[in-house]
Amino acid sequence: MVEKILEIFFKEYPLDGSYFTIKVVANMLNLNEQTIRYYEKMGLIKPSRTPTGRRMYSLKDIAKLRIISNLSKDMGINTAGIEVIIKLLEQIEQMKQKYEEEINTLKSKLEYYNLNYGDIGLIKYKGNSIKIKENE
DSSP: OHHHHHHHHHSOOOOSOOOBOHHHHHHHHTOOHHHHHHHHHTTSOOOEEOTTOOEEBOHHHHHHHHHHHIIIIITOOOHHHHHHHHHHHHHHHHHHHHHHHHHHHHHHHHHHHHHHHOOOSSEEEETTEEEEOOOO
């Protein structure tokens, strides 16, 4: 169950502008609209709003609601526990993005050094792998 939650949370959702109303989301997830509003009030989800104030849910919001529903219904975790889990997942996601950016920066620098200074004999970057030559 934990693996499924992590898979849902960390999946890359397309930013194609697909948004859904609370009624559609409630039907999709078999949740009461009031329950979804409660989760929003608790700060567990933050849907976008139209200029008229209508809630619009992205695919990421829907995935988060699925997780919340599974934690609540299937695992019996209360709202306070769900809040802690969601915050931890969000922190992990932020850290993951930060480290991916740092790795990409380091790969770019290494590629730059290899291209501009040639093989310095210690480190070589090619494709997705970094090879370090051992001292002889």
